[in-house]
Amino acid sequence: MKISSRFTVAVHILALLSIENEAHCTSDWIAGSVNTNPVVVRRVIGQLKRAGFVQVRQGTGGAFLAKDIKEITLLDIYRAVDVVEEGELFQMHEHPNPQCPVGANIQAVLEVILRRAQAAMEHVLKEIPLYDVVHLLAEKIESSRS
């Protein structure tokens, strides 16, 4: 099972807004870069808006960044698009038998360990500001232009 592409799409959108900040970034135009449907883009942008990362111009349209890219981490984005519940990356089986000593205790033991594993993954995301992604991207774009 994979973590929904909503997350990587959200990063794509934000990086796009940062790099093409002159353009009139409509959902249609963004969808062209991501290669998906404009409605999918609007849905993700809706979540980014609620998190305060972007704003959208009413009527005339177009999204733009509403927060410094040094102050948005990948973890913030990951949380904003709601791809993994807090502390619930791993699915436990519902009701192990409380009569069985193993069934009665396995969940408590596993929960501690699995939360730690999840936290390790999320910690990596937390340490990476969107700024880094944008700058790695800018470098790559630069070098591929040559």
Added chain:
Amino acid sequence: MKISSRFTVAVHILALLSIENEAHCTSDWIAGSVNTNPVVVRRVIGQLKRAGFVQVRQGTGGAFLAKDIKEITLLDIYRAVDVVEEGELFQMHEHPNPQCPVGANIQAVLEVILRRAQAAMEHVLKEIPLYDVVHLLAEKIESSRS
């Protein structure tokens, strides 16, 4: 999205085989502890068998451990039950627009970062032998008996 409970069920089963090693561990009996259907248990055991962690007695039935629990890590189990593809915890969107500088380069940038995040999570699992789980479990069982 959550990682399939096949993983936690597999850990449950292996811990059960270790702790109740006297018992005649049929899929029916194990299913009673996990609280699921025996076929679900047999499917998981099939994967654990392929990985060489358990053996099953033909005809008469019953599974038992085939490897030292100090030599099985949670990562091994996680791999055995095939819950997350190698390096693909995060879903990328299929074909970002190669004409767009962002679309053309975002995946390469994200892949490095996201693989690192996944690796951090899996590293935690790698450091935990089944032995630790079984012993934490045994302690808990002991203390809840009092």
Added chain:
DNA sequence: ACGGCTGTAACTATAATGGTTACAACAAAG
């Protein structure tokens, strides 16, 4: 008033999960 864009609802296809029934193959016990 027009035209282009957004936000959202509603519907769809696809895929994975976990549960269930069914049954052939197998081996031990009588």
Added chain:
DNA sequence: CTTTGTTGTAACCATTATAGTTACAGCCGT
């Protein structure tokens, strides 16, 4: 050698999430 209990696997189902799509009311600048 037949009975009994178990395994391995196929087949099917309900449920859920994802991602794409159509449709349309509402907004706002021109």
